[in-house]
Amino acid sequence: MKKYYPSKAALNFLRLVIAAAAIGLTYVCFRYLHSIEILMYILVGIFWGGGFALCFIFLPLYFAKTSYSISSDIISKHSGMIFTTRQLMRGGSVQYVTAVITPFSRFTALNFIVINALGGKIFLAFLSKKDAAEITAALNRAIEKKEW
Numbered sequence: 001m002k003k004y005y006p007s008k009a010a011l012n013f014l015r016l017v018i019a020a021a022a023i024g025l026t027y028v029c030f031r032y033l034h035s036i037e038i039l040m041y042i043l044v045g046i047f048w049g050g051g052f053a054l055c056f057i058f059l060p061l062y063f064a065k066t067s068y069s070i071s072s073d074i075i076s077k078h079s080g081m082i083f084t085t086r087q088l089m090r091g092g093s094v095q096y097v098t099a100v101i102t103p104f105s106r107f108t109a110l111n112f113i114v115i116n117a118l119g120g121k122i123f124l125a126f127l128s129k130k131d132a133a134e135i136t137a138a139l140n141r142a143i144e145k146k147e148w
Contacts, residue, residue, distance in 0.1 A: 001071035004135065006126035007109035011063050015055045022051040068124050070135055072142065075115060077122050093117040094143060099136040105129045115139065 025047045033040035058081050066079040075094070077087040100112040111132040113124040124135065 001069050001074070004068040004070070004124075004127065004131050006063050006066050007111075007128040007131070008063070009107060009128070010109035010126035011059055013108040013110070014059055018051045018055050022047045063126070066126075068127075068135075070138060075122060077124065087122050089115065089117050089120065089122055091142065094139060096143070097136055097139045099132055101129060101132060105132075 026044050029040045029043050029047075033043070061081045062079065065081070065084055066077075068078075069076045071091070073091050075089045075091060077085075079085055094115055094117050096116050098114040098116070100114075102108060102110040105111050106129055109126055109128055111127045111129055113127065113132055113135055115122045115124070124132075127135070
């Protein structure tokens, strides 16, 4: 059973996007709400407080508690931030696999795999390009051979 983890490049990219969004929203607040100062400062505080909480509390918790295990018998996903969840899928029930590899995935690590089975699916998110290709190739080989 091989274990995979979300890429830290995705965490850093998401932090960068959240910081850019907070900067953009701050600019919009200062540009259009300068006549209503109290509302402007409240919104700026909410944007930066929420961004800080996402970047340094919730996303690191999610990335630390998420793991994917792939074997010939079982596919499992452990994830969550505060409450953890565990998804299991029998290897023999896999019908098809969809891999989404985004442009510049080497830097962003926004690569996703959707494993579809009899009545269910497992979504593997934020994998490195190498891990996504490895998982997809292994699952496709197993489906072709009817090994499971």
